[in-house]
Amino acid sequence: MHGRSSPESSIPSATFVVPVEPPADAPERTLGGVIDTLGRHALHVITDGGRLPDHVGEVVLHGPGEPLPAAESGILLLTGNPATHRQAIETVRGAAAAGYRAVVVKAFGDDLVRLTQVADETRVALLTTPDEMAWRHLDALISSSKKPAFSGDTDRFAAIGLGDLFALANAIASSVGGAITIEDPTGRVIAYSNLPHQDIDEIRRLGILGRQTPDRPTNYEEYQAVLRSESPVYFESPSPEYASRMAIAVRAGSEALGLIWVLTDRPPVVARAELVLADAARATTLHLLRARGQRDPERARRTEALRLLLDGAVAPRSAAVQLGIKPDTPSVVLVIAPVGDNVEPILAASRIVDLVTLYCEAWHSSALCVTDSGVVYALLPSRTVDEPSPRLLKLAQDLAATIQRSGHLDVLVGIGSCAAALADVPESRAMADRVLAVLSGRMSRSEPSARVASVEQVRTEVVLRTVANQGAAVESQLLGPVRAIREHDRLHGTEYAESLLTYLSSFGDAVRAAQALNIHENTMRYRIRRIETMFDLSLEDGDEILATWLQLRLLRLID
Structure with a gap:
């Protein structure tokens, strides 16, 4: 965590990436180990198929009708299918043939007898996850839980209750030897340690009091350095008044969930503190995922439903129930993409998603936003199928101007075609993506262009790009x-x-x-x-x- 501008803190600090390499014999996690780590709130064993001692590989999200990729020792998350459906039964058979160790389904109250029989016959573990569990959330949980630890002391944080971030902060501080904070990617302080023998400086004190890292000119560059690195990054203090620091990003797969900052000289941290911090980051991943899911479970469920709807991976009627809107509701998709030199898209998207949500909910109370691969998608229900473009454009232009003014961040906004019903939302999303590609292309060629556009405004270039993508x-x-x-x-x-x-x-x-x-x-x-x-x-x-x-x-x- 970094501090407010001052004569000392405005001096750039020395930065060093601390290399952390896992040992060559780092143990892989078994299926049983993953299940024990996550607990019954995430996974329940229907039949283990004798696979609990087996090592597990990648996690694969699989939708109905999609080809099933081979994945030796993989875990298959079977989305979109009622567990009793014939297609689900055939998918379990196919998963066994393709090398998967386990298949995870949602029961939705159905009898799983036939699916269990097939799993037993094919020696595949059949697991269920709660109906309200978001598939991408479960994917991130499993991926985090099966990562091998960098040090032999893999259980140093195991006694901390999942989601108790302040207890976790004290445990990390005790292990590493210096006061720590756990922050989200935007610098908001989520938790901090409070051990009496560890001192803090004024920068840390202001951050704790304000629950937000104080602003200073070098904040952006330093956070970028941490988020780009797979290892801890060390920042040497430019002044004795301020502590030196070490930080590491907390990730679930490629998604940055937050950062851990430790003061390294009040008192000096333990030997090989970078190894302890690397262990702490992996433990913190599960806690942050759990905390994010519990913060607003209803919004989390709606957000996951929107993500699946945008991908065309959920039936419109099922999405309508989870989103709380009618299947025949007209709507339009907006995509908002941060742009600029040295912009980290995932971090920038996480910074603006709350503001985008605020604007879109002012448009319609059932509007919903989700981040995906460094952009923000917004689903805006409309009053009619032909919602007037000038009103949409004004909303998008005001949103882009506000983000630039308040966040000092430029964005491009693509407005998709109007979807007559939820079944048409994936097409609206595809059109919004094509509009964004047009705007991005114009910017990369340094052509004069607006930062906001609808399909109607750039339809000719959208058509040309579609033809180009088909290989012409x-x-x-x-x-x-x-x-x-x-x-x-x-x-x-x-x-x-x-x-x-x-x-x-x-x-x-x-x-x-x-x-x-x-x-x-x-x-x-x-x-x-x-x-x-x-x-x-x-x-x-x-x-x-x-x-x-x-x-x-x-x-x-x-x-």
Whole structure:
């Protein structure tokens, strides 16, 4: 945790990444070990299939109708299927053949006798998870619980009750030898240690009092350094008045859940403190996941339902029950993406999701937001199927302006197509993603462009990008003249491709094309004649003109 601006604290501190390597013989976790770690609140054994002593590998989320990937020793999370459905039974058989050790289902009150029989026949462990458990949350829990520890003392924090973050903070502080805080990715202090023999400095005192890390110019860079590193990062104090610090990110898979900060010189921390801190980060993962799920279980369930709906992995009627809205409710999806140099997308998305939620709930009380891979998706129920675009655009523009003003963060906002019912929400999400790709592409090419757009405003480029994604502009599909023109430009520094594209986009008007390229019209006509002669291109053939223009335009779009 870092401090408020002051003459001393504004001096950049020295930063060192402390390497932590697991021993080569780090033990793998068994299925029984995972179940014991998580407890019955997460996993319940219906039949173990004799697999409890077996080591387990990756966790795979599997939706109905999806191909089942091979996963030696894997754990399969069977989403979207009633456990008694024939398809679920066949999936269990397929999981056994593909090498899985266990299959996890939700019972929803159904009798699992037949599924249990199949699991016993195929020697696969059949587990259930509570109906209200979010699948992605369970995925993160299992992934965290089966990671091997870096040191031999793997149980140093095992006695702490899951979710008791202040007791965990004191346990970590006692083990590492210095006062610690546990923070979320935005710097909010979640818990802190309070051991009498460990001193703190003014920076730590202000953070505890304000429940938020005090602001200072180097905060962003230092938090980024921690979140990018897999090992603890050491920050040497620029002044005796302030303590030196070491920090490590707490992760569930690739998702940053928070950070642990330890004061390293009041008193000095124990030898090989970086190993203790690495153990502490793994233990803290389970606690933060549990705390996040308990903070607002109803919102957590709705958020997970939205995530599955956006992916098309849940039936609309089932999603409607969990979201608390009718299946035929019109809606639209927005995607909000942080942009800029040195922006860590996952951290930035976690910073803005609460603000996005506030804005969207002002639009409609049933609106809901979720973060995914560094962006924020918002589902906005509408009053009618043709919700007026100006109102949506105004909401998105105001949201982007507020994020920039309050969070000093630029965002792009893509507005998807209007979904007539929840069944159409995945298509609205896909369209929002395509709009975002258009805005991102324009920004990367330094083209003047708005930061907010709807499908209607960029529909032409959306169509072109869709065609490009289908392979119309891959090297193997290029027309001979197009390939030859590009190669000639590359070798000789000519601009035939750009000249031809501009000419075709001007419908063969040499004067207009010359003005666009800022050259003389006779030069334009000369270039076109040369292109036709050198590259065997006929501009009298309408189909060839269309195909040539399309490929040149797509290449400009994706280059």
